[in-house]
Amino acid sequence: MKLVSRPQRDSAAPRIGALSVLPVFLDLARKRVVIAGASPAAAWKAELFCAAGAQVTVFAVPEAIGEEMAALAAREPALTLAGRAWRPADIAKSAVAVADAGSEGEAADFAAAARSAGVPYNVIDRPEYCQFQFGSIVNRSPVVVGISTSGAAPILGQTVRRRIETLLPPALAGWAALARRLRGSVAAGLQPGSARRAFWEDFAERAFGPAPAPDIESFAQLPRAVGETGRGGHVTFVGAGPGDAELLTLKAVRALQAADAILFDDLVSDEVLELARREARRILVGKRAGRPGCRQHEINDMMIALARAGRRVVRLKSGDPMIFGRAGEEIAALEAEGIGYDVVPGITAGLAMAARLGISLTNRDCAKSVRFVTGHSKDGGLPRDVDWGAIADPSATTVFYMGGRTAPQIAASLIARGLPADTPVAVAASIGRADETIRITDLAGLSGAIDILGIDRPILIGIGRVFAARARRDVEIAGVDALVAHAERQRHAVIKDRQRASVHSVI
Numbered sequence: 001m002k003l004v005s006r007p008q009r010d011s012a013a014p015r016i017g018a019l020s021v022l023p024v025f026l027d028l029a030r031k032r033v034v035i036a037g038a039s040p041a042a043a044w045k046a047e048l049f050c051a052a053g054a055q056v057t058v059f060a061v062p063e064a065i066g067e068e069m070a071a072l073a074a075r076e077p078a079l080t081l082a083g084r085a086w087r088p089a090d091i092a093k094s095a096v097a098v099a100d101a102g103s104e105g106e107a108a109d110f111a112a113a114a115r116s117a118g119v120p121y122n123v124i125d126r127p128e129y130c131q132f133q134f135g136s137i138v139n140r141s142p143v144v145v146g147i148s149t150s151g152a153a154p155i156l157g158q159t160v161r162r163r164i165e166t167l168l169p170p171a172l173a174g175w176a177a178l179a180r181r182l183r184g185s186v187a188a189g190l191q192p193g194s195a196r197r198a199f200w201e202d203f204a205e206r207a208f209g210p211a212p213a214p215d216i217e218s219f220a221q222l223p224r225a226v227g228e229t230g231r232g233g234h235v236t237f238v239g240a241g242p243g244d245a246e247l248l249t250l251k252a253v254r255a256l257q258a259a260d261a262i263l264f265d266d267l268v269s270d271e272v273l274e275l276a277r278r279e280a281r282r283i284l285v286g287k288r289a290g291r292p293g294c295r296q297h298e299i300n301d302m303m304i305a306l307a308r309a310g311r312r313v314v315r316l317k318s319g320d321p322m323i324f325g326r327a328g329e330e331i332a333a334l335e336a337e338g339i340g341y342d343v344v345p346g347i348t349a350g351l352a353m354a355a356r357l358g359i360s361l362t363n364r365d366c367a368k369s370v371r372f373v374t375g376h377s378k379d380g381g382l383p384r385d386v387d388w389g390a391i392a393d394p395s396a397t398t399v400f401y402m403g404g405r406t407a408p409q410i411a412a413s414l415i416a417r418g419l420p421a422d423t424p425v426a427v428a429a430s431i432g433r434a435d436e437t438i439r440i441t442d443l444a445g446l447s448g449a450i451d452i453l454g455i456d457r458p459i460l461i462g463i464g465r466v467f468a469a470r471a472r473r474d475v476e477i478a479g480v481d482a483l484v485a486h487a488e489r490q491r492h493a494v495i496k497d498r499q500r501a502s503v504h505s506v507i
Contacts, residue, residue, distance in 0.1 A: 020150040021133065028095055029053035034119075036060070036086040036110060037100030041124050043068035045098050045134065050076045054095070059086035088113035097121045101129075127151050136161035140173040142180060166250045167257055175207035178216055186219045208258040209234075209312075233307030235334055236314050237321040239346015240264070242432025245271035247352070252344045256280075260311040263303060265325075266293065267318035267458055269433060276314075296326060300333040307339045318458075320348040324374055324401050348372070349460050350399035353428045356438060359466050366465035367397045375403025375410060375461065382406045382413075392417035397464035404450055404459030411446040414463070419443060424467035429457040440470045 033049045035042055038060035046069065049056045056079045058069060065081060073079050082090075088109075091097045097114045101107035101123050111129040114121035123129035135148035136157045145164055149157045182203075190196040199219065206212075236255045241247040256262070256276040264273065266286020273282065283302065285294040306313045321327040321343060334341050350372055354361050361370045373391060377383040391398055392414050403410055407427075415421050421444040428438045435457075439449045443463065450459065 031095035034094045034097045038065040038069040042100040092117045100124045143176045171211035233311045235341040237343045239320040240268045241347040242352040243269040244432045259314040262314045264316040320346045323348045361397045368395045370397045375400040388413045392419040400461040403461045404455040407450045408447045426462040428460040429453040
């Protein structure tokens with residue numbers, strides 16, 4: 001057999017692009033740190049060093065010690081107030097030196113003294129006298145994430161930190177601490193290679209779930225860390241809100257980031273789906289009035305099959321999963337099969353409409369209660385058992401969901417039960433989305449408002465005196481050009497229908 005070698009390239013490609021700074025993490029436990037100055041900025045740096053386990057000495061004359069530094073010294077035994085100004089000799093044998101210099105001359109002197117002693121130094125807010133920088137921190141210790149913009153945009157760094165905070169659950173700290181405790185037993189109990197690697201990969205996946213049991217000391221005890229479900233799958237019902245991705249809760253984003261499969265409804269926005277884990281399988285299971293879609297038993301079967309296969313399933317529902325979302329039926333199916341689940345609430349459309357209008361649904365001057373009522377029964381049309389007399393109460397606020405096609409009957413039934421025809425009404429179409437439109441009218445004008453907005457859009461109807469403040473303006477709020485909006489709706493409908501067709505082939 002003839003061996004053929006691959007020609008060598010002239011130069012190897014770099015494995016990483018250029019870095020403005022190199023992130024390095026210092027172990028400062030029981031190390032000496034010197035801080036010159038006792039301002040609020042210096043106090044924050046001292047607090048960081050104490051959190052890292054350092055022995056901190058602060059050099060400042062007593063009259064210059066601020067309230068924050070004094071309070072920190074009172075509660076931190078690792079911090080010592082020297083009660084005098086710093087001297088060059090104080091920096092020697094320190095791990096790190098930091099100063100909040102009052103002048104350019106002091107900054108230069110401090111930097112020179114630290115260089116002479118061979119100690120890394122930082123002069124606060126004077127980058128020309130810094131050998132290192134402080135970045136933003138995401139603390140899930142022993143998992144610590146540092147973020148730097150090399151001083152170019154500190155506010156941007158803080159924004160990046162907030163985004164990362166949403167993705168890393170607080171329980172991650174407990175899992176990382178557990179990993180440190182388990183390293184010895186894992187090394188003793190599992191041979192190097194695929195078995196040990198598989199254990200740690202599974203461990204890492206679990207770290208984004210519920211917190212581990214506090215008494216785990218051996219890897220053999222680990223199944224108890226995730227409760228009775230063990231290695232089986234799990235279903236999380238997540239409320240996607242009305243459409244705006246920024247209205248999701250942190251817990252909802254974390255669930256999407258940890259999902260293996262996402263079963264999402266027709267009304268879930270693309271912006272929300274963009275936050276999901278890239279590798280997650282996304283399956284459209286939406287149902288809309290007048291259009292083909294998945295049957296409820298098909299959704300239940302798919303959810304159960306994925307969970308039985310050990311998948312982390314997110315059942316993503318528009319609004320709040322417990323408000324007209326059929327979550328009760330799906331939860332019952334999971335319980336019958338012994339499959340674990342949890343629920344992450346979302347902002348229901350009725351509350352999103354109230355926020356958009358800037359009104360309180362329970363304004364005490366005109367409403368004693370609020371009701372959410374379905375305008376579409378399981379069999380189509382209005383539910384037959386609606387207590388119209390109770391709903392016609394003028395001291396209540398009523399929000400009808402899915403009432404676009406039944407609006408004429410809703411108005412007629414309420415007027416027939418004595419609710420005045422001039423009762424204020426807000427009709428919202430596509431609430432929380434780019435083509436959101438809200439029309440203010442009254443009960444007599446409800447059918448006309450629906451005709452203008454179109455029944456092919458998700459419709460919400462708010463009825464009650466709380467809308468009186470907006471009823472003086474018989475205009476559309478946040479409307480868009482009708483032709484453009486209609487074209488966009490038609491385009492998305494075609495895309496959704498194609499996705500449904502592919503889903504049915506999967507089922």
